[in-house]
Amino acid sequence: VFYVLFLLIWVFFFDNYFFLLLFFVYIFFMMVDFSWLGALLFCDSYVYLCVAMMSIFVLGLVLFVESSSFMKLLSKFLVFFCVIFFFSSSLLMMYFFYELTVFPILIMLLGFGSQVEKVGAGYYLVFYTVFCSSPFLVLYYYSFLFLNYVYFDCLFSYEFVFFISLCFLVKFPVYFLHLWLPKAHVEAPTVASVLLAGVMLKLGCVGFFRVLLGLMSYSSFFFMLLSFLGAVLCSFFCIYQSDVKSLAAYSSIVHMSMFLAGLMSFSVLGKSGGSMLLVSHGYSSALMFYLIGEFYLVFHTRMVYYFNSFMMSGVFFAVILFLVFISNSGVPPSLCFYSEFLCVSSLFSGYFVVFVFIFFYCFFVFYYCFYIITSIMMGQGVLGFYVFSFNFCVPMLFLCYNVFWLGIFL
Structure with a gap:
C-alpha cells in the first residue's frame, strides 16, 4: 500500500499532463453539484469553482512555457495549496494552507530572482504576511472554536472581526498593506509573477468572502x-x-x-x-x-x-x-x-x-x-x-x- 501511494503521489506531482487533467476533471465534476461537504473540503458557490478553474488555466500556461522542472514542481505545489484553500471546510484549515502558499513563492523569488534586491522583497513578503496573520492564532485561542465554522458570521467585537479580516486583506493587497507586492513582482521571475497575480492574490479575496458576514453588523x-x-x-x-x-x-x-x-x-x-x-x-x-x-x-x-x-x-x-x-x-x-x-x-x-x-x-x-x-x-x-x-x-x-x-x- 505504501509503494502504491508513493507511486500515485510521484505521478501526481511529477507528471504535468496528469496533474492538469486530474484537477480539470475534478473541478468539472464539481460544477455538476457545486454544493457539498466532505473529505475536509467544502463548496457552496460557483465563485470558488470558477477561481479554482482559473488557477488550473494559469498553471497550464506556466507548465507549457516554463523549461525548469523545479519551477514546474513549485508551481504545482503552489496551485495545489491554493485549490485546497479555496475549498477549505474551516477557517483554521484556510489559515494553514494560506501560510503554506508563502513557501513556494518565496523559493521562486529568492532562488530564481536575478537581482540582489530580491532579498529585500523576500523580507517584505514574509514580514507583511506574518505580521498581519499572526493575530489570527491568538484570536483562534479565544474564539471558543467558532473558527471551526466555514463562514465567520458570529457577533464579536469590531476589533475581533477587524483582525480576522486583516489576515486576508494583506493578500489583496489593500492600500497601506501593498508595499510588498510591487517589490515582489519586480524582483520575481516571470513564472512567479504570473502565479502571484493570477492565483495568490485570490487567496485574500476568497478568505474575505468567508468573513464578510461578520462585518455586516458594523x-x-x-x-x-x-x-x-x-x-x-x-x-x-x-x-x-x-x-x-x-x-x-x-x-x-x-x-x-x-x-x-x-x-x-x-x-x-x-x-x-x-x-x-x-x-x-x-x-x-x-x-x-x-x-x-x-x-x-x-x-x-x-x-x-x-x-x-x-x-x-x-x-x-x-x-x-x-x-x-x-x-x-x-x-x-x-x-x-x-x-x-x-x-x-x-x-x-x-x-x-x-x-x-x-x-x-x-x-x-x-x-x-x-x-x-x-x-x-x-x-x-x-x-x-x-x-x-x-x-x-x-x-x-x-x-x-x-x-x-x-x-x-x-
Missing part, C-alpha cells in the same frame, strides 16, 4: 475609504511608473480595491461584480505579466520608454498585448468591464458621493492604459519579435472576453 466606512484610496492613488501611481512590471503590479492593487469596494456595498450587485472581477483579473493579469516577462527575455529591459513599436516588429505579440491591456482597462466587451460596471452600480445605489472617486479612478486608469496601448501600436520596429509560446495565450485571452461567465454570477 460600519463599512473604514473599508470603503480604504478601497477608494487604493483605487484612486494606485491608478495615479501607474501613470509615472518607469517599469512596466511595476505598473502591472499597481494595476492589480487597483482592481482588488474595486473588488473590496463592491463587497462593502453588501448588495447582490456588488458581490456578483466582485466575484466576476476575481476571474477577469486573474486571466488578464497573468497574461500581462507573462507577456512583459517575454519582452524582458528578448530585449533585456522593462522600461516603459522601450515598450513600443510592436506593430512593426511583432504583429502577433502586439495584438495579444493590445487585447490584454484593453481587457485590463475595463473596455467592453471584456469581462472586466461587466464586473466593474456591477461594482460601480452597487456603489451608486448606496453612496452617490462616490461619483467623485469613481471619476478620478476611471480617468487615471484610462490614461495609463491608453498610453501603453498607443505605445504598442506606434513607432518603427527594429527587431523581429515572435515566440512560439505566445500561442498558449490564446485560450486565456478568449476567457478574458468570454461572456459565458455572466450566466454564473448573475
Whole structure:
C-alpha cells in the first residue's frame, strides 16, 4: 500500500499532463453539484469553482512555457495549496494552507530572482504576511472554536472581526498593506509573477468572502475609504511608473480595491461584480505579466520608454498585448468591464458621493492604459519579435472576453 501511494503521489506531482487533467476533471465534476461537504473540503458557490478553474488555466500556461522542472514542481505545489484553500471546510484549515502558499513563492523569488534586491522583497513578503496573520492564532485561542465554522458570521467585537479580516486583506493587497507586492513582482521571475497575480492574490479575496458576514453588523466606512484610496492613488501611481512590471503590479492593487469596494456595498450587485472581477483579473493579469516577462527575455529591459513599436516588429505579440491591456482597462466587451460596471452600480445605489472617486479612478486608469496601448501600436520596429509560446495565450485571452461567465454570477 505504501509503494502504491508513493507511486500515485510521484505521478501526481511529477507528471504535468496528469496533474492538469486530474484537477480539470475534478473541478468539472464539481460544477455538476457545486454544493457539498466532505473529505475536509467544502463548496457552496460557483465563485470558488470558477477561481479554482482559473488557477488550473494559469498553471497550464506556466507548465507549457516554463523549461525548469523545479519551477514546474513549485508551481504545482503552489496551485495545489491554493485549490485546497479555496475549498477549505474551516477557517483554521484556510489559515494553514494560506501560510503554506508563502513557501513556494518565496523559493521562486529568492532562488530564481536575478537581482540582489530580491532579498529585500523576500523580507517584505514574509514580514507583511506574518505580521498581519499572526493575530489570527491568538484570536483562534479565544474564539471558543467558532473558527471551526466555514463562514465567520458570529457577533464579536469590531476589533475581533477587524483582525480576522486583516489576515486576508494583506493578500489583496489593500492600500497601506501593498508595499510588498510591487517589490515582489519586480524582483520575481516571470513564472512567479504570473502565479502571484493570477492565483495568490485570490487567496485574500476568497478568505474575505468567508468573513464578510461578520462585518455586516458594523460600519463599512473604514473599508470603503480604504478601497477608494487604493483605487484612486494606485491608478495615479501607474501613470509615472518607469517599469512596466511595476505598473502591472499597481494595476492589480487597483482592481482588488474595486473588488473590496463592491463587497462593502453588501448588495447582490456588488458581490456578483466582485466575484466576476476575481476571474477577469486573474486571466488578464497573468497574461500581462507573462507577456512583459517575454519582452524582458528578448530585449533585456522593462522600461516603459522601450515598450513600443510592436506593430512593426511583432504583429502577433502586439495584438495579444493590445487585447490584454484593453481587457485590463475595463473596455467592453471584456469581462472586466461587466464586473466593474456591477461594482460601480452597487456603489451608486448606496453612496452617490462616490461619483467623485469613481471619476478620478476611471480617468487615471484610462490614461495609463491608453498610453501603453498607443505605445504598442506606434513607432518603427527594429527587431523581429515572435515566440512560439505566445500561442498558449490564446485560450486565456478568449476567457478574458468570454461572456459565458455572466450566466454564473448573475
